[in-house]
Amino acid sequence: MLKISNLQARTTKEKQSILKGIDLSVKSGEIHAIMGPNGSGKSTLCKTLMGHPRYEVTGGSAKFNGEDLLKISPDKRAKLGIFLGFQNPVEVPGVTLGSFLRISKNTRTKESTNPVKFFKEVETVAKNLKIKPSFLDHSLNEGSSGGEKKRAEILQMSILKPKLIILDEIDSGLDIDALKTVAKEINRFFKENSPAIILVTHYQRILNHISPHFVHIMSEGRIIKSGGVKLAEKLEKEGYKNFIK
Amino acid sequence: MELGSPKGLTKQLVEDISRRKNEPEWMLKYRLEAFEVFSKTPLPKWGDDLSEIDFKDLCYYVKPKDKIKTSWEAEKDSFGGTGAQFESEVIYHSLQKELAEKGVIFESTESALQKYPEIFKKHFGTVVPLNDNKFAALNSAAWSGGSFVYIPKNTKVDLPLQAYFRINTQKMGQFERTLIIADEGAQVHYMEGCTAYSCPTESLHAAVVEIIAKKGAKIQYTTIQNWSKNIYNLVTKRAHAHKDAHVSWLDCNLGSKLTMKYPAIFLKETGASGEIQSLAFAGKGQHQDAGAKIFHMAPKTTSKIVSKSISKDGGKNTYRGVLKVDKGCKGTKSHVSCNALLLDNKSISNTYPLIRVEEDEVSVAHEATVSRIEESQLFYLMSRGLSKEEAVSSIVNGFANPIIKQLPMDYALELNRLLELEIE
Structure with a gap:
């Protein structure tokens, strides 16, 4: 589904090289965890895959079902079925979460969705995530706590039904109960829809709740080691220092 | 009968307009006095350049053609009361029968002058004096059309009363005059929409709106202004709020070349409150010089100003505000917030808030933001x-x-x- 080969990217303004040759293949029904210390390029990889203008690709390729992702704008990538759950979801004053869900849902279906059915679905997922219905009338991420923002990201994920999900530190800013709630919804969605998931995280903690099929360790813009779930456990015991030369 | 007046405003034309409308002597005198003031008063030196307005080249009075009337009636709104102004005279008013039975008056301003001379004379020009500014004087001399609204004591009008103004003729000035009176405990919402389609030459709109909210009355006045982008929109809007009355201006400006409009509220008696909320959009070649003025003239009066502006393609938005609290107005509260959104680097937003507070026991807050x-x-x-x-x-x-x-x-x-x- 997703095939990344020797992907290299740098910051658009400062021309600072960050991704130095990433290779990664992800199939439907697979969960890949990407772990690594701060500054290893995890977030840049997420944003580059989604097409953030702050980064420019200097080499390599990223293909989604054979289509060259790097040539198309973020909205077109979204329409192909790619979803990025943000580490720091952006505030958009005056646009309510509920209306935004509908607007973004309508961008990918030709006929507009039946509003009754749609809100029923939103209600159900919101309940799974312990989001109060009144929160849907709240401006997108404005003045929300870290936990509320992350839950709103997962709500959007479940409603938009993407084929490839990239979650950038979805666990940061969540207390243990919220983490369990969010993980439960991700697991439900995965089980019912079997998308491909790339789970980017700094800590092993979330992997106690979501079991990855593959674990990759990133350092200085490269994947330096890949393995199964045991790799994460080893990492938790030994820390990053044993993996990074 | 000829349809349009000759170009330019003269004493003869003022007399002619008054005669055609079959006005009482006092109104003719009023118009002539205003014409004197207009002729003597120089253009304001602040705001934006008005020197391009050629007052001699404008047409000051046009009688609407029947044809237009028919086309409007076909698309007239079905709810609330609707008045439509084509060129200078309001040609359609529909008022729900039950409102009329309650004593609600919703008429064109000239027919109200004929039908309700006493109440008209008592209030006309008491909120905006004819010498207030050059354009108020011009309006007072040349006014035509506009709405007259009177809501009797303790009467509540649920649906908004609506008026629709439109400029159809080239170089046609439009000077409608609106007067709204809500008697004690009455409530009303008045809405106006303004559009002008594909006017090839510049035109002038200089309206005057006077609002009087008596004890405990509530008036909301909503405007959606979408004049074409070669119209000078120079409007004087002012309200008096008496004891425990509430006045709210909701002013949306999208069109015109230059708008200079600062809806005002005089909070004249204890417990009065006022709200001025505005939304302005300025695109290429446009300047929305808009704002709000609130005068706290009595204790325990409260006010709120919210101004939002969007500038794009070199468009310019100016917020010009006055907030004044007189000495002795204890317990006054006011909150002013101005937010500007700039869509590119060429566009401009200015803020000139004037706040003068002469009393200590008050709560006054002001915030302003500019964002991209x-x-x-x-x-x-x-x-x-x-x-x-x-x-x-x-x-x-x-x-x-x-x-x-x-x-x-x-x-x-x-x-x-x-x-x-x-x-x-």
Whole structure:
């Protein structure tokens, strides 16, 4: 589904090289965890895959079902079925979460969705995530706590039904109960829809709740080691220092 | 009978307008005095350049053609009361029968002068004196059309009364005059929409609106101004709020070349409150010099000003505000907030808030922000499937929403649509 080969990217303004040759293949029904210390390029990889203008690709390729992702704008990538759950979801004053869900849902279906059915679905997922219905009338991420923002990201994920999900530190800013709630919804969605998931995280903690099929360790813009779930456990015991030369 | 007047405003023309309207002597005198003031008063030296207005080349009075009337009646709104002004005279008014039976008056200003001379004379020109400013004087001399509204004591009008103004003729000045009186405990919402289609030459709109909210009355006045982009829109709007009365201006300006309009509220007696909320859009070649004026003239009066502006393609928005609290107005509260959104680097936003407080026991707050659309916001929205244009439009609508959501549904939809067209 997703095939990344020797992907290299740098910051658009400062021309600072960050991704130095990433290779990664992800199939439907697979969960890949990407772990690594701060500054290893995890977030840049997420944003580059989604097409953030702050980064420019200097080499390599990223293909989604054979289509060259790097040539198309973020909205077109979204329409192909790619979803990025943000580490720091952006505030958009005056646009309510509920209306935004509908607007973004309508961008990918030709006929507009039946509003009754749609809100029923939103209600159900919101309940799974312990989001109060009144929160849907709240401006997108404005003045929300870290936990509320992350839950709103997962709500959007479940409603938009993407084929490839990239979650950038979805666990940061969540207390243990919220983490369990969010993980439960991700697991439900995965089980019912079997998308491909790339789970980017700094800590092993979330992997106690979501079991990855593959674990990759990133350092200085490269994947330096890949393995199964045991790799994460080893990492938790030994820390990053044993993996990074 | 000829349809239009000759170009230029003269004493003879003022007399002629008054005679055609079959006005009482006092109104003719009033017009002539105003004409003197208009002729003597220089153009204001602040605001924007008005020297391009050629007062001699404008047409000051046009009688509407029957043909237009028919086309309007076909599309007339079905709810509330509707008055439509084509050129100078209001040619259609529909008022629900039950409102008329309650004693509610909703008439064109000239027919109110004929039918209700006493109440008319008692209030006309008491809120905006004819010598207030050059354009108020011009309006007082040349006024034609506009609405007269009177709501009797303790009468509540649920649906908004609506008026629709339109400029159809080239170089046609429009000087409608509106007077709204809500008697003690009465409530009314008045809405006006202004458009002008494809006027090839510049034109002038100089309206005067006077509002009087008596003890405990509530008046909301909503404007959606979408004049074509070669119209000078120089309007004087002012309200008096008496004991425990509430006046609210909701002013949306999208059109015109230059708008200079600062709705004002005089909080004249204890417990009065006022609200002035505005939304302005300025695109290429446009300047919205708008604002709000509130005068706290009695204790325990409260006010709120919310101004939101969007500038694009070199458009310019100016907020010009006055907030004044007189000595002795203890317990006064006021909150002013001005937010500007700039859609590119060429566009301009200015803020000139004047706050003068002469009493200590008050609470007055002022905040102002200028923001731009951030790359991170665009990326976030686009990552959910919105095109760049849709993302910009969402951000703009989100910015404007606190004002737009207060409009009745069909107006809100229309305004959103107009904003989207401007932003494309």
